[in-house]
Amino acid sequence: MALTPYITTDRAPSYLKDAADKLLQLDAALSENVPESLRAPMIHLQRQVSAYYSNRIEGNLATPGDVLRAQDDPAGDTRALDLLEIRSHIEAQISLSIDPIEAAKISNRESIARMHRELYRGVPEKHLRINVEAGGQPIPLVPGEIRALEVRVGHHIPPFAEKIRSYLTWFEAAYRLDRLHGLAPLLAAAGAHHRFLWLHPFVDGNGRTGRLFTDVYLKAGGLKGYGLWSMSRGFGRHVDKYYGALKSADHVRKGDLDGRGELSDSGLIRFTEYFITTALEQARFVSTLLEPRTLNRRIDHYFHMRQQSAFSKASGEALAILRTEALQLYRTLLERGPMQCSEIQARLGLGEFTARKLFGQMASEGLIATDEDGQVSIRLPGHLIMTLFPNLFDSSHVPGGE
Secondary structure (H helix, E strand, O other): OOOOOOOOOOOOOHHHHHHHHHHHHHHHHHHHHOOHHHHHHHHHHHHHHHHHHHHHHOOOOOOHHHHHHHHHOOOOOOOOHHHHHHHHHHHHHHHHHHOOOOHHHOOOHHHHHHHHHHHHOOOOHHHOEEOOOOOOOOEEOOOOOOOOOOOOEOOEOOOOHHHHHHHHHHHHHHOOHHHOOOOHHHHHHHHHHHHHHHHOOOOOOHHHHHHHHHHHHHHHOOOOOOOOOOHHHHHHHOHHHHHHHHHHHHOEOOOOOOOOOOEOHHHHHHHHHHHHHHHHHHHHHHHHHOOHHHHHHHHHHHHHHHOOOOOEOOOOOEOOOOOOHHHHHHHHHHHHOOEEHHHHHHHHOOOHHHHHHHHHHHHHOOOEEEOOOOEEEEOOOHHHHHHHOOOOOOHHHOOOOO
16 A cells, blocks of 8 residues: 555654653653552553543543543443443453453454444444434444445545455554564554544544554553553643644645655654654653652642541532541552551551441542452542542543632
């Protein structure tokens, strides 16, 4: 196929290579320095963040409050399509983590189809009917099925349906991670993100599938800290910039000095710069959030406010006041990781009855959890997140946001 797959290291401007190097270093430092007790809770939280922003880009109206209430009340109402889409997106990420795709196969047709299917798992059939043309009859969407009809996306007209399978064969070979090393996986991730959306291989759901693909690709491509930060947050906070960067890479080639493929290489460079800059911003943002001194200050503030009954459950009912020892318990688990109840009780100097009551309250509120071996670890419930990680969600969509 006459497409430049990505800007190779030898052709990338020096500033682009420097930015990619900085990202690799920052991501590695984040992965190394995150408290081990926070790693799994943060990854789960970022799945929610990714799902929220990726769906918001597509016009989903669920608010951060909706998303966090759904976490605190998983048995709540799932009938609203907006919230159902976000829950399905979170479940898709979990499924791809539990049963990961081999790095060499991430870019193949079967893997891409699986990602599309995962996003629609659990969505009722009545929501799988879409309008391809304005005023036309709704048609059924079959999750994972490559499109067999022509579509238009705004001003962009993707390749003819009859060519999609050939393009996907090209896509698989161009972005095979087992053949890429050094900075190449990161540069290829940017190219693959644009080329996937340009191809528009499915009738619907391409944006969310493309961003899910990018999540999987970056993680498998060597960014060990990916999952602690989210590309979709960067895309979704400034949607106009995101679409503008994609559009710049849609441009056709402008003469012999603009590459040899159908599309502009200079446009692809601009998109790659946008992609890596966005990644740097997100990795820096989370690194700042997890800076120990300020993180501990926010934890202290939360538990101080709990003495004033300042937080509510998803139902709106005020959370009960917590004992002062709750702060020490949470800080201890943050610093030391999972511990046995008896060990925590001894460290805090609590009687058995008092300890059981405190453990029970904190567990019921989602602040801690106990595994099958009796190990207690910290969690990040919705009522804690907005205090602990300010601006993680767009404040204009957060109840009480600044």
